[in-house]
Amino acid sequence: MAGHSKWANIQHRKGRQDEKRGKIWTKLIKEITVAAKLGGGDIPTNPRLRLAIDKAKDANMPNDNVQRAIARGTGSLEGVNYEEIRYEGYGINGAAIIVDCMTDNRTRTVAEVRHAFNKYGGNMGTEGSVAFLFKHCGQMLFAPGTNEDQLMEIALDAGAEDVISHDDGSFEVLTPVPEFTQVQEVLERAGLKPELATVTMRPETEIALDAEQAESMQKLLDALENLDDVQEVFSNAAI
Secondary structure, eight states, rough: EOOOOOOHHHHHHHHHHHTHHHHHHHHHHHHHHHHHHHHOOOOGOHHHHHHHHHHHHHHHHHHHHHHHHHHHHHHOOOOOOOEEEEEEEEEEGOEEEEEEEESSSSSHHHHHHHHHHHHOEEOOOOOTGGGGEEEEEEEEEEEOOOOOOHHHHHHHHHHHHHEEEETTEEEEEEOGGGHHHHHHHHHHHTTTTOOEEEEEEEEEEEEEEOHHHHHHHHHOOOOOOOOHEEEEEEEEEOO
């Protein structure tokens, strides 16, 4: 089915993340540690760990850092005990925001997240207040010029839920979370490597913002993403 333009937004987001490489490494180390703690240190049998390691490779993280994080997660090395917490709220023009955190101090984290919402024009909501507006799924984005027929046939046969064509010529493949790794492997074996591959909270609908609102919303999202305990920020704002 057809969809709106995604490519420029994704490239812009990746560029902003590259500027924060040091913070990304810290977030990835937390994710690898927790993934290893919950699912074990064997990469082939732990899809969450494999995805985290793939992201670490994309961020050029040294393998030594990865192995130490796995060792801390499995208990081979001592380390901080993190818990996962999700906060929900509203941004500019009522746009929904989900903030996923990993923390060793829940009191500190909720205070910092609430402060960022309040300072930049948002409001924290209650648990479940906006999560229903998003779909937890695997997401892969392919560059304009990708062979649509080949992508659709292979992806759907491998277990994808949908292949979306965007106005800018890019394509988006959506998968159930359990099938994400399998679909990605099949596509890459066929020579179809996504520019972006992640498990995400994808908005079911988006909230349009004008230029001034978009600028204010970006400041709020940046403030949340820059918090040390924040791992991911998802929004249905069309910036």
